[in-house]
Amino acid sequence: MKVTIGGPLKLAFRPWVEGLENVPAEGPAILASNHLSFSDSFFLPAVLDRKVTFIAKAEYFTTPGVKGRLTAAFFKGVGQLPVDRSGARGAGEAAIRSGIEVLERGELFGIYPEGTRSPDGRLYRGKPGGLARVALATGAPVLPVAMIDTDKIQPPGKVVPKLMRPGIRIGRPLDFSRYQGMEHDRFVLRAVTDEVMYEIMKLSGQEYVDMYATAMKRQLADAAKAEKEAEKAAKAALARAAKEQADRTKAAGERTGEGQDEQRRSDP
Numbered sequence: 194m195k196v197t198i199g200g201p202l203k204l205a206f207r208p209w210v211e212g213l214e215n216v217p218a219e220g221p222a223i224l225a226s227n228h229l230s231f232s233d234s235f236f237l238p239a240v241l242d243r244k245v246t247f248i249a250k251a252e253y254f255t256t257p258g259v260k261g262r263l264t265a266a267f268f269k270g271v272g273q274l275p276v277d278r279s280g281a282r283g284a285g286e287a288a289i290r291s292g293i294e295v296l297e298r299g300e301l302f303g304i305y306p307e308g309t310r311s312p313d314g315r316l317y318r319g320k321p322g323g324l325a326r327v328a329l330a331t332g333a334p335v336l337p338v339a340m341i342d343t344d345k346i347q348p349p350g351k352v353v354p355k356l357m358r359p360g361i362r363i364g365r366p367l368d369f370s371r372y373q374g375m376e377h378d379r380f381v382l383r384a385v386t387d388e389v390m391y392e393i394m395k396l397s398g399q400e401y402v403d404m405y406a407t408a409m410k411r412q413l414a415d416a417a418k419a420e421k422e423a424e425k426a427a428k429a430a431l432a433r434a435a436k437e438q439a440d441r442t443k444a445a446g447e448r449t450g451e452g453q454d455e456q457r458r459s460d461p
Contacts, residue, residue, distance in 0.1 A: 194270045194271045194272075195238070195239070198235065198239070198271065199235075199238065199239035202235060202236065202239045203239055203240065205356065206236070206346070206356065206357070206358060206359060207358050208236055208239070208240055208358060208359045208360065208361055209358060209359075209360045209361070210240045210360070210361045210362075210363070211360075211361070211362045211363065212362055212363035212364060212365075213240070213241075213363060215336055215363050215364065215365050215366060216241060216243070216301075216336065216363060217334075217366075218243075219299065220299055221295075221296035221297070221298075221299050221300060221301070221302070221331060221333040222296075222301055222302075222333055222334050222335075222336055222366065223292070223296070223301075223302050223303075223304060223324065223327060223328055223333050223334070223335045223336065224237065224245060224301060224302070224303045224304070224336050224338050224363075225304055225305075225306050225324055225335050225336065225337055225338060225389050225393065226303065226304075226305055226337075226338035226339070226340055226393070227305070227307065227311070227316055227338070227339055227340055227393050227397050227399065228305035228307050228309065228310045228311060228340070229310065229311055229314065229340050229342075229343045229344035230310065230340070230343035230344050230346060230347045230348070230349075231310070231347060231349075232343050232346060232347045232354065232359075233305075233340045233343050234247050234249075234271070234273070234303070235271070236340065236343060236359055236361065237303065237338065237340070237361060238271070238272070238303075240361055241301070243300075243301050244272055244300060244301065245272065245301045245302075245303045246272045246273070246274060246291075246295045246300060246301065246302055246303065247272070247273055247274070247302075247303040247304070248273070248274045248275075248276045248287075248288050248291055248292070248304070249268055249273040249274065249275060249276065250275070250276060251275040251276060253265065253268045253273070253275065254268060254269070254275040255275075274291045274295075276288050276291065288304075288322075288323045289322070289323055289326050289327055289330070292304065292323065292327035292331075293327055293330055293331055296327065296331040296333045297331065302327065302333070304323060304324050304327070306319035306320060306323070306324045306386060306389060306390060306393075307319060307320070307405075307406045308320045308323075308405065308406065308407060309406050309407055309410065310349065310406070311344070311399075311406055312349075312406060312409055312410050312413055313409070314344050314399070315399055315400045315401070315402050316390065316393065316394050316397060316399035316400065316401050316402065317401075317402050317404060317405060317406035317409065318390070318402070318403055318404055318405050318406075319386040319387065319389060319390040320386070320405065321379065321382040321383045321385070321386040322382065324385070324386055324389060325369075325376070325381070325382040325383075325385040325386050325389075326376045326382065328369050328385060329369060329372050329373060329374070329375060329376035329381070329382075329385065330376050332370055332373060334366035334367060334368055335366065335367045335369065335389055336363055336364060336365075336366050336367075337363075337364040337367065337389055337392035337393045337396055338361065338362070338363050338364070338393070338396070339360075339361070339362040339364075339393055339396035339397035339398075339399075340359065340360075340361060340397070341359060341360030341361065341362065341397065342357065342358070342359050342360060343359045345357065346359055362396040362397070364392050364393075364395075364396050367388065367389060367392065369385050372384075372385060
């Protein structure tokens with residue numbers, strides 16, 4: 194996949210990279226990245242010599258039909274691990290187990306602490322469960338990563354990407370060995386996650402929003418739904434007003450006609 198996908202990807206988009214020297218030549222490490230686009234999971238592995246394993250939603254592996262089988266084969270080929278997101282707790286535990294297994298094999302594990310793509314290009318609060326627990330359970334160093342302009346190349350909903358150069362900044366590894374054995378302390382998990390997010394913010398230059406991206410997506414969806422319902426109500430009100438006006442005009446015409454008939458009958 195690095196040859197068939199990574200090579201042409203680098204040739205076509207020519208991504209610029211800073212901090213490649215921070216990625217260890219061997220041994221486990223966690224790549225914690227911001228998430229702007231679907232293509233993030235392809236650009237980052239493409240610029241590295243080593244394999245990077247990300248987790249992906251299980252729907253990519255279970256969709257029926259020919260298209261579904263091709264999609265599943267593609268994601269397996271690029272090293273994605275399926276995670277069932279139907280239950281929040283179950284999904285989190287599956288992601289943690291998957292990450293630990295990858296790191297125990299001495300490989301690179303990629304994760305998006307925000308938990309989902311940014312809905313507007315800003316950096317959102319990191320979820321404390323997956324990243325911090327995997328880091329503390331394995332002792333693997335965490336490398337903050339900033340993807341630059343990938344949201345402009347392939348915005349959500351766009352299939353055909355725009356041909357432009359994305360950027361990738363890889364920060365120096367963060368060591369959390371001082372918290373070893375404290376992976377179930379929620380205050381420690383929060384502190385570890387916030388430290389990583391702060392480093393990502395410095396690398397990316399994004400505006401930071403102290404709320405979860407999933408919550409913002411719900412707000413945006415609710416606002417869009419309310420706007421759509423308001424537009425529908427406005428159209429219905431205009432239609433009613435137009436009908437009422439037409440009925441009044443028709444009634445006035447009928448009264449005028451009746452008056453004219455009565456006038457003609459009364460004329461000598």
